[in-house]
Amino acid sequence: MSEIFGDFLHDLPPGHDYLDIGFSANSRPIKTRWRNNLLSAHFIAEYLATFLPIDDDEINAKRREQDYKGSVSYIANELLENTMKFHSSTDEYPVRFGIHFLENPENKIVLMSRNTVTLEAGDRFKTFIDELLSSDPLELYLKHLEENAEDENSQNSGLGFLTMITDYSAKLGWKFDPIPNHPNLMLATTLVQLVL
Template sequence: MKEIIFGDYLHDLPPGHDYLDLGFSANSRPIKNRWRNNLLSAYFVADYLATFLPIDDDDPQAKRRQQDYKGSVSYVANELLENTMKFHSPSDEYPVRFGIHFIEEPEKTIVLMSRNTVTLEAGDRFQAFIQELLSSDPQELYIKRMEENNEDSGLGFLTMIIDYSAKLGWKFEPIPEHPQLFLATTLVQLVL
């Protein structure tokens, strides 16, 4: 098994930029108890980001744009955290990682990242969905997935693309000491 990359994956985030990286013990409490913490974490990350967005007091739209960015980031962060926690393998050896990066060059971009371990079976299903997502019209796939009413629908990723013009990328890495697991990383880029 070797590393597999899909979509708009950034291999190396530029050094010297602002970022926040968080770790979670995904299996310390039942998943239902984690949902509230996911939302709180998403709001925290959005508030953290807001400190890097300049506000021009002479621009009446600046505060509104900042609120829009915070709303976008909190939605995407919450979706990423929910998916990451929901599909994390039962292994406590690898914590869930979540981060936000603010990149100013070549254009102002917010990069949200989640990393978790997934079983080979879950990883294969996820990769099949990613391939379908990348080869389909997002609007048509959204409607199809809504009609299927499946728990693993991928609607969060589709909403990121359709409503927030997000660019998505994924990396699946083998874990030599645990051949039944993948290390799955998801990157979501939001250009400001």
């Protein structure tokens, strides 16, 4: 049975522009993937720019476009890094990443990542999500900054998600699904919504 957290969009409306990419997360070492994540994030931001509702004659058009691309690039990179870092190393399911541009009723960008995680990693992630949803994001951000300063090797800071909320006013949602015939794994989907 699926578990939903936060502002998760169940069905993205048909007939809109989107890009969906798949990665074989376990085919290359994570350090190689890190470089690919940033390249993919920049590509996604450039792709999105063709759909932005910006009038080229507007005085601040170039700056607004750069701001949107910077926001999308940062969030895409964070999502890809988390997705690759926490993807189960024991399966052959691809990592999926997508960006959707929705125009009605408001201009909205939806970034989506989907990967498999072990039950243990999924439960840790759900615990963080519960803390995130029940806390003041800025206070939690400062708390996690302090914890990271004390433990440089921390793997579970959540600062990327907190930055998305505090700096970009993003809405986040998650869905966890069981995977038939794989009782030790679950499918984790993360959605990030940005209103333009």
